[in-house]
Amino acid sequence: MNYMMLEVPARSENESFVRVVIAAFAARLDPTLEELNEVKTAVSEAVTNSILHAYEDDRGVIKINAFLNDRQLTIEIYDTGKGIEDIAKAREPLFTSKPELERSGMGFTIMENFMDEVKIESIPGKGTAIKMSKSFGRAVKNNH
Amino acid sequence: MQVQLIRRKKNLIARFRGELDHHTSEIFRKTVDKELAKNDQVQNLILNMANLTFMDSSGIGAILGRYKQVKARGGRVIICGLKTHNKKILEIGGLLKIIPVCSDESKAIASLD
Numbered sequence: 123m124n125y126m127m128l129e130v131p132a133r134s135e136n137e138s139f140v141r142v143v144i145a146a147f148a149a150r151l152d153p154t155l156e157e158l159n160e161v162k163t164a165v166s167e168a169v170t171n172s173i174l175h176a177y178e179d180d181r182g183v184i185k186i187n188a189f190l191n192d193r194q195l196t197i198e199i200y201d202t203g204k205g206i207e208d209i210a211k212a213r214e215p216l217f218t219s220k221p222e223l224e225r226s227g228m229g230f231t232i233m234e235n236f237m238d239e240v241k242i243e244s245i246p247g248k249g250t251a252i253k254m255s256k257s258f259g260r261a262v263k264n265n266h
Numbered sequence: 267m268q269v270q271l272i273r274r275k276k277n278l279i280a281r282f283r284g285e286l287d288h289h290t291s292e293i294f295r296k297t298v299d300k301e302l303a304k305n306d307q308v309q310n311l312i313l314n315m316a317n318l319t320f321m322d323s324s325g326i327g328a329i330l331g332r333y334k335q336v337k338a339r340g341g342r343v344i345i346c347g348l349k350t351h352n353k354k355i356l357e358i359g360g361l362l363k364i365i366p367v368c369s370d371e372s373k374a375i376a377s378l379d
Contacts, residue, residue, distance in 0.1 A: 162320065226324075
């Protein structure tokens, strides 16, 4: 198994940085361009949620761990922000707590569409952990 | 991300270059809204996504916001140059049910005439 850890301040300019890092890490599983875009989008949604909802654009830290095991990529995204009161509601398509900011409420729907599995653990006032995984169609090219 | 605006009579063309996410959607929003507020003649909006290399759900919200404004002034929105990934995002967001798609900019302009 291979792994990586990353920690960034919750600033919106880091969204693209985290996407690129995860894409580079996943690249050794030889994903298709489409699979890579799906992973990047799922990561982007989770990181955006932490910045916009967990920390509400205030200071905070986002931790990202990723693991490669055989053909599977697992990504964990942690924040210590305000947490999610009602996870079932947050998962509903089109639900957003910030319609005034033109948020579409499709973040979790996209994560669920693009990843094989998405787990949300959250404690109000303590923070949120998103754990998601995806297996890639082709075999691992290089195990070294 | 960059958004280049071109005005052709009553059509406003927005050409994207780069990645549309939460961070950059603000650029798109401000650029287009400023032009819409400035020019009453502008009626329709063409979104050229041929050079848009990435989009997440922030794009859905930002496009829907501009769509509502354009519709309110009696205009139409058309998307062109849609890549597979961007198309998937817009499809999930339900935007392809309300916004027509053309292969390129000239076809989009022609369909508005």
